Structures are given as structure tokens and as C-alpha cells.
Amino acid sequence: MKEITYTITDPEGIHARPAGVLVKEAAKFTSKVIIAKDGKEVDAKRILGLMGLGVKCGQEIVLKTEGEDEDAAIEALGKFLEENL
Amino acid sequence: MKLEGKSVFSGIAIGKCKIFGKKDQVVKRSKVTDTDLEIKRFTQAKEQAKSQLAALYKKALKEVGEANAAIFEVHQMMLDDLDYVESITNMISSQGINAEYAVATTGDNFAEMFAAMDDDYMRERAADVKDISNRVIHILQGGSEQAGLGDQPVIILADDLAPSETVQLDKSKVLSFVTCHGSTNSHTAILARTMNIPALIGVDYPEDAEGHMAVVDGRNGVFLLDPTEEELTKYEALRQEEVEKARLLQELKGKENVTKAGRKIALYANIGGVGDVASVLANDAGGIGLFRSEFLYLETEDYPSEEQQFKAYRTVAENMAGKKVIIRTLDIGADKQVDYFGLEHEENPAMGYRAIRICLDRKEIFKTQLRAIYRASYYGNISIMFPMIISVDEVKAAKEMCATVQEELKSEGIPYGKVELGIMIETPAAVMISDLLAKEVDFFSVGTNDLTQYTLAIDRQNPKLDNIYDAHHLAILRMLQMIIDNGHKEGCWVGICGELGADVTLTDTFIKMGIDELSVSPSMILKVREQIRNSDAK
Numbered sequence: 001m002k003e004i005t006y007t008i009t010d011p012e013g014i015h016a017r018p019a020g021v022l023v024k025e026a027a028k029f030t031s032k033v034i035i036a037k038d039g040k041e042v043d044a045k046r047i048l049g050l051m052g053l054g055v056k057c058g059q060e061i062v063l064k065t066e067g068e069d070e071d072a073a074i075e076a077l078g079k080f081l082e083e084n085l
Numbered sequence: 086m087k088l089e090g091k092s093v094f095s096g097i098a099i100g101k102c103k104i105f106g107k108k109d110q111v112v113k114r115s116k117v118t119d120t121d122l123e124i125k126r127f128t129q130a131k132e133q134a135k136s137q138l139a140a141l142y143k144k145a146l147k148e149v150g151e152a153n154a155a156i157f158e159v160h161q162m163m164l165d166d167l168d169y170v171e172s173i174t175n176m177i178s179s180q181g182i183n184a185e186y187a188v189a190t191t192g193d194n195f196a197e198m199f200a201a202m203d204d205d206y207m208r209e210r211a212a213d214v215k216d217i218s219n220r221v222i223h224i225l226q227g228g229s230e231q232a233g234l235g236d237q238p239v240i241i242l243a244d245d246l247a248p249s250e251t252v253q254l255d256k257s258k259v260l261s262f263v264t265c266h267g268s269t270n271s272h273t274a275i276l277a278r279t280m281n282i283p284a285l286i287g288v289d290y291p292e293d294a295e296g297h298m299a300v301v302d303g304r305n306g307v308f309l310l311d312p313t314e315e316e317l318t319k320y321e322a323l324r325q326e327e328v329e330k331a332r333l334l335q336e337l338k339g340k341e342n343v344t345k346a347g348r349k350i351a352l353y354a355n356i357g358g359v360g361d362v363a364s365v366l367a368n369d370a371g372g373i374g375l376f377r378s379e380f381l382y383l384e385t386e387d388y389p390s391e392e393q394q395f396k397a398y399r400t401v402a403e404n405m406a407g408k409k410v411i412i413r414t415l416d417i418g419a420d421k422q423v424d425y426f427g428l429e430h431e432e433n434p435a436m437g438y439r440a441i442r443i444c445l446d447r448k449e450i451f452k453t454q455l456r457a458i459y460r461a462s463y464y465g466n467i468s469i470m471f472p473m474i475i476s477v478d479e480v481k482a483a484k485e486m487c488a489t490v491q492e493e494l495k496s497e498g499i500p501y502g503k504v505e506l507g508i509m510i511e512t513p514a515a516v517m518i519s520d521l522l523a524k525e526v527d528f529f530s531v532g533t534n535d536l537t538q539y540t541l542a543i544d545r546q547n548p549k550l551d552n553i554y555d556a557h558h559l560a561i562l563r564m565l566q567m568i569i570d571n572g573h574k575e576g577c578w579v580g581i582c583g584e585l586g587a588d589v590t591l592t593d594t595f596i597k598m599g600i601d602e603l604s605v606s607p608s609m610i611l612k613v614r615e616q617i618r619n620s621d622a623k
Contacts, residue, residue: 009393011359011384015206016213017152020159047159048166048195051210054202058385 002074003064010085013056018085023047025080031067033077044077090263090288092306093274097324098261098283099301099317102294102310103239105246112189112222120178127173127184130224135161137220148256149279156272160217169195185225192218209271216247240299242290246273256280261301263288263308281331334611338369342614344596346623351602352614353409355582359397362404364607369614372409374530374604375470375582376401378454379416382423388450394457402465409466411530411604412458413509414483415450416440416472435538435545440473445482455490462502470507470530475514480525509582511535516564523575529568530604533583537561556585562594569599580604592616 010018026033026044033044037059042049044063055061063081065073117123138161145154163169169191176187192215199211238258243250245266251273262273262284269286277284283303290308300309300320309316342352353374354365365373381389381397402410417423418439431437444451458469471483484506494501510516511532519529533556538545540561543554565581572579580602585591587605589612595603596617605613 009390009396011380011397012206013204016159016210017155020155020162023162043167046166046168047162048168048198048214051207052198052202054204054207056204058387 001064001066002070003062004074004078005060005062006078006081006085007060008055008057008081008085011057013059014050014053014085016051019047019050021084022077022080023050025077026073028076029065029067029069029073031065031070031073033073034062034064034066036062036064086291086310088288088290088308088310090285090306090308091269092283092285092303093269094277094282094284095303096261096281096283097300097302097304097320097327098240099320099324100238100240100260100299102242102263102290102297102299104292104295105241105243105250112185113183114186115183116181117177117183118181120181123177123184124174126225127177127188127221130184130221131164131170133224134217134220135164137224138164138217149276153275153279156213160213163214163217164221185222188218188221188225205268209268212245212247212271216250219247240301242288242294243273245271246276251276261285261303263290263299263301265289333615337611337614337618340614340618342371342617344617344620344622346621348596348622350596350600350617351409351578351580352610352617353411353580353582353602353604354607354610355604356401356607359400361607362401366404368607368610370607370610372411372466373401373405374409374411374580374602376410376412377416378412378414379421382415382417382426383421387425388453391453391457391460394454395460398458398461398467399464402461402467405465407466409468411468411470411507413470413472414441414454414458415444418443435535441471441479441483442473444471445479448486451483451486452490455486456494459487459490459494459501459504460499462504463500465502467502468505468507468528470509470528472509472532473511473535474508474522475512477518477521477525480508480522484525507577510568511539511583513540513564516568519568519571520574523572523577526577528577528602529572529579530602531565531568531579531581531583531586533561533581533585536564536583537585540564556588557591561585562598565595565600566598573599578602587613589613589616593620593622596620596622 008014023045034041035044035050035053037053037055040053042053044050063077138157142154142157145157172191173187176182176190177184195214196211199214200208202208238260240261240263241259242263245264246262259282261282262277264273264286265288267273267286273284274286283301285301285303285306285308288308294310297311300312300316342350351371353372354370355375356362356365356373357377358380381394398412417426418428418434418437422428428438458467461467474480487506491501505527507526507528507530508522509532510519510529515522534545537556541558543550569579578601581595581600582604586603587609592613593616603613
């Protein structure tokens, strides 16, 4: 399993639109992709759960990937977070 | 009958009311024997719902733009969400119930989860989940799409409008939106702003309003049901006035800010965040004359990092595509307080520890911001402006910090662009030494709000003094002339970014005094342009 920590800098947090894009990105990998905030974990391939986390600007999340392509996934999704959120 | 609400977009509408159908269908629970078939029914309805949403997305894309249309893509993804789908199929197979009931229950459960969140924006998303569920239920019940509005344009009354409902409306038949629920973040509000029509939320209209005449006054948040003849005449006149104004302003879009005698004035916009850039461009501003950087500090719980700030500045610079973006460095203190700065309570904060005074004292904060700005300058046309200046030494110290930052970036191999440096003139001291200050900088921007408060010794926050507060005070106008003359002698351009800059009764006076730039709120851009074009100043 791979994991990184990231602090959201988008002023709106993970609201509907970025959540949608993130889910699409996560779906490109076969690995399990988890986003966690304050110990609560959700499947990053499921939009309702992801939005339900209510991640706001300035909050820290942990991104975890587990599976065959976990290295590629963590790299791509980490980059995605930095560029978009 | 006069009802009050919260205005989400200004303007006046007069017309007949149309209550937009409450769509909360009655869903009955019933037993099914063939659960596989029931799951298949649901899956088919879901696929049909998705194709309807795909069509809506295309329609919205054309009508309201990509940002507003994106919600329909999100809706499609919600329909495919495994938590959502599994909840429904489990309910059908384990309880042997009909698909309609399983969808309605699941929709309610997810809506409740959003409704319980501590964030206005997320609470609004409860409506999205209900909306997609209602769509599926509607299809399962064999219904067709929403009926049209009729021939006459109407004022739409609704409990709240879901995005899928609003996008299906024939926009040419809608005069205004009035909803009982909803927030300033709701789709109704966003749509009203995009369509430029008045809208009110929080209006508890009576159910029998259907077909009655009404007036929506978006400027004062008033909904008049069955207005009197007198009220109708009054509002009709006001509406005409607004229509005329809107037409005039629309004609001015894309026109130069030039007087009849050929003098050109730079007309820029004031913004307080990245989100304001859209209205800057929509109103055709030539640049950003005041980018208040405080929002970065006010919206976070700790000092915003260099990276965070860099992203925001870069976004704005890139969106403005080479047009000038003047970033005012941190102006915290006085009436803008942030907990994590740990500022002590002051008896007289307007004259206290604030703005450049904090920056030159707590240099690490200042340096972080300047590094972020310089890095962003590589991506556009950025200028920096320092607030609350009272001495030449302050300007020299700030410039020194800029030089240090540039050295650092150079040695780190980080690119940056050419950055003009300017100061706010908002203290009487700065006015009196503007001849000396002009030797140090590229431009002056006059902050008339603070300058007036300090010059007249009138506290802006004390309503008792409103009657003697004179924004047109001769002292201010004389100071302005002095600032312009002193600036020009040293080759500085001079602008106004305070509220007075948008005072159209003074536009002609400012130009005659020699002003080079006016920076106003985005909604005032075209009104000021009209004044400039009417002026005969050389």
C-alpha cells in the first residue's frame, strides 16, 4: 500500500465538480483508492461518499492506493491533487 | 400583499405567477415476487435517466456554460455511484420491495447525510440526490418530461428548483425566480445571476398565488402579490429605467474608455478573490486595479503557504491573459481580523497595527507573500501595491524586500516577470509627501475610503456621523489634485481604487484633474465607461 498526505488549497474544498473529476481519475486504476480525513475513510471511486467527507480548504487528507498499479496511481492522483485541489 | 425575501439577484420583474410543480411524487411501497426483474427495471430506468442527463448537459453547456453545466455530469456519476446502486439493489432483493420505493428511500437517506453536514454548500447537495432519485422514479412510473410554461412570460414560484428543472425551462418565458427555500449557493441563485434576472429566496408565498399578478423587486428583496394600480405604475417606470440602462450598458461593452476629446483612461476592476475574475471579464474591465489579497488569509485557519498563494495569484494572472493585475499586499488589522495572527485588541484599530506595519514587522509573512506574487508574475502581467504607507522609509524597506525575493528566486532558478511597484495613497501623510514617494514607485492608487476617514477624522463605522461624512469634501478633492500633480512630475501614473472612483458624478472631474486610472467594482465598470465617453475632458 502507498499513501501520501495532502492539504487542500482549493478555496472551495472538494465540492461537487472536483469530486466528480477526482472519481474519474481514480477509476482509471485497478487499485483500491482511499481518501481519508480525520480517520474516516471513503472509496475515492464513489462520488457520494467522497462528497460526504465534506473536505474543506486547509484540511488535510490522506490518499492511499493498494493493488497492482498502486505506484502509478499514487503518483498520478497525487499530481492531480496538487494541480487541481 | 407584501412579502419579504432575500435577494440573490437585483432587478425588477412584473408579471403573472406560475407555481412550479412540487415534484415530490407519492411513492407507494409494494411487494414484488421477481426481484431480479425489479432490479432490471431499476437498471434500465437508471440508464434512461443518465441519457436524459447527458442531453441536459449538452443543453446547459450551450445556455449557461461549462462551469454551470458540470453539475449534470456529476449527477450522472451519482447515479452510477456504487453505494447508491448497491443500497437500492440490496433493498429490492432483501426486502422484496418495488424499485420506486427502494430509490426513494435511498435518495432520502443520502439527502439526509448531506443535509446534516456543517457546510452550506454541501447541504445544498441534498437537493441533487433527491433530484436524481426523483428522475429515476419518474421514469419507473412511466412519466414523461416536465411540461412547458405556456406562452406568456411568468414569475416562477417554487419550493426550490433543482438544476434539472431550471435547465429545462424555456428561459425566454421566465421573468424571475421566487423560491421558498434555497440559499445564495442554490442552483436557482446561480442561474438567476447567469440569466441576469431578479430572484428572491426565502419567500413564503401563498399556495393560491397561481395566475395572480406580482412584482419582484430584487433590489430591496420585496415580493408584492396583487399590487395596487399605483404600485404597478411605480414599478413599471422603474423597470423601464432599468431596461434602458441595461441596453445602454450592453452597447458599451467592448468600447474604449475614451473621452470625446480623445483622452484615454484605464478602467480596471476591484476584486476580493479568485472567484470574482468571471465578473471582471463579463463586465469588460481592462485589468484588475485592486486585488485584495486578504481573502487568502481570512479563509484559512493558519497562515496560507507560499504554494497556496502562488496558485491563487497565478490563476488570476493567467485568466486575465496579459491584462494588468495589481495585487495589494496583505491589509489585515483594523476591521479585518484573523485569529491566528494573534493580534492584540486595540482601542483604535484603524490607526493601529495593520497592513504594511505588520508586514515590515513580521517579515516572514511578508516575504512568503512576495515570493508567491513574484513567482506568479511569470504567468501574466502582475504589479504590486503596498497599503497604509506613511513614509519614504517604509517604501524603501518594502522595495528592499522585493529585491531580496528576486535575488532568492534568481539563485533558485525560479522564473519571474517584470513587476511594477506602487503604493496606496490612503493617509494624509502620504499625500503631503507624495512628491517624495513618487520618486520611489511606478504608480499611486488612491484609497479614498481610508483617506477620507483619516482626513475628516470621521469614523467610518459610526452611523451617527453619517450626516457629516462628505465623500466630496473639498479637502479630499484638493488632496487628489496634489497627488496627481506630484505623481505626474516623477512619471508615476495615478489612479483611484476607493469607492469614490465609482462615483459617476465625479468621473468628469477626475479626468479633468488628470487621473490616469479608475478601479471600481466589476458591476460599475460599464457605468463609469459611459461617463468617460460622455466627458469632453482633454
